[in-house]
Amino acid sequence: EKSTVTTDNNSACTDGCVKLPNPHLSTLDHDALFHIQVPLHDTDTLKDFSKIKFVCIGGTPGRMKLLAQKLARELNLTKCQDNSKEDNFDYAFTTERYSGFKVGPVFCVNHGIGQPSVAVVLHEVFKLLQAAGCSNVTLIRIGTCGGIGLEPGTTVITSGVLTAGFKEVYVTSALGRPLELPVKVDPELVREISSCASDNGNLDLKVKVGKTFCAEDFYQSQGRLDGSFCDYSKEDQICFLNKLQSSGVCNIEMESAAVLALAHKVQIRAAVICVVIVNRLKCDLPSLTAEEMSQIESYPLELVTRYIKRHFSKG
Numbered sequence: 001e002k003s004t005v006t007t008d009n010n011s012a013c014t015d016g017c018v019k020l021p022n023p024h025l026s027t028l029d030h031d032a033l034f035h036i037q038v039p040l041h042d043t044d045t046l047k048d049f050s051k052i053k054f055v056c057i058g059g060t061p062g063r064m065k066l067l068a069q070k071l072a073r074e075l076n077l078t079k080c081q082d083n084s085k086e087d088n089f090d091y092a093f094t095t096e097r098y099s100g101f102k103v104g105p106v107f108c109v110n111h112g113i114g115q116p117s118v119a120v121v122l123h124e125v126f127k128l129l130q131a132a133g134c135s136n137v138t139l140i141r142i143g144t145c146g147g148i149g150l151e152p153g154t155t156v157i158t159s160g161v162l163t164a165g166f167k168e169v170y171v172t173s174a175l176g177r178p179l180e181l182p183v184k185v186d187p188e189l190v191r192e193i194s195s196c197a198s199d200n201g202n203l204d205l206k207v208k209v210g211k212t213f214c215a216e217d218f219y220q221s222q223g224r225l226d227g228s229f230c231d232y233s234k235e236d237q238i239c240f241l242n243k244l245q246s247s248g249v250c251n252i253e254m255e256s257a258a259v260l261a262l263a264h265k266v267q268i269r270a271a272v273i274c275v276v277i278v279n280r281l282k283c284d285l286p287s288l289t290a291e292e293m294s295q296i297e298s299y300p301l302e303l304v305t306r307y308i309k310r311h312f313s314k315g
């Protein structure tokens with residue numbers, strides 16, 4: 001099947017309300033969220049979710065739980081700070097695939113690895129936001145990445161995305177046909193987030209704004225030599241990584257294109273913040289100790305927390 005459909009027919013949404021461009025949703029006899037465990041028709045739950053202003057997503061349940069706990073502390077959400085309870089969120093779910101934690105106006109959910117996994121979560125999160133009547137929501141992905149000429153610990157905010165073929169599109173499919181969706185970055189949001197790098201006197205985060213290469217796989221798609229098979233040479237690898245660098249790419253990860261394209265499709269502001277755990281111009285595998293890794297992994301959590309705090313302190 002050769003034809004590729006490119007669509008950018010977003011519904012206009014002038015009042016900031018989440019309004020999904022799917023005409024079928026209002027005609028369904030029964031609808032439910034199949035992967036994230038939030039009841040789509042429970043009025044009390046929906047009322048609680050209607051206040052959501054930020055959705056934070058990231059690969060692992062553990063990291064999203066840490067973020068939810070940190071936000072509860074730093075936003076002074078007293079309801080979530082009853083120390084007698086270990087995990088005192090105002091809503092939480094854990095399934096075998098995904099976990100979610102709601103703290104006041106922020107919903108933190110994990111998305112697993114790769115674009116198909118994050119796309120499933122986002123479809124359902126967007127439906128939840130619409131059902132709850134949310135408005136002016138910002139979506140932020142936090143994660144880890146390989147750096148192109150950047151050392152571990154640098155936090156990259158994505159300013160543009162390239163995918164295989166060096167095109168700025170998210171490639172998925174519909175009805176068995178390849179489907180390309182434009183990937184759009186919100187430059188204002190990128191600026192706002194990057195300006196939080198030195199908000200906290202104790203820790204100046206090293207933040208870089210730059211393009212991200214979004215790969216389908218951890219191994220060959222990212223030009224690694226250490227997969228179970230490898231159909232190219234070391235020279236080909238160097239050539240690929242140099243081409244990324246000369247195209248302005250400063251990091252590689254596996255979800256940014258889907259996140260930014262799907263959010264654009266439903267008119268939700270979105271950004272991607274990933275911390276470098278290995279400089280891919282030097283090696284394929286990270287060589288950090290567990291302690292260094294957990295320190296470095298906390299940087300995107302810190303940056304997103306500063307941004308959210310700043311947002312609410314402005315009133």
Ligand code: R2B
Nearest residue numbers: 059113114144253254255
């Ligand atoms: C970064 O790390 C994960 C792979 O290990 C993937 O989700 C990504 O984008």
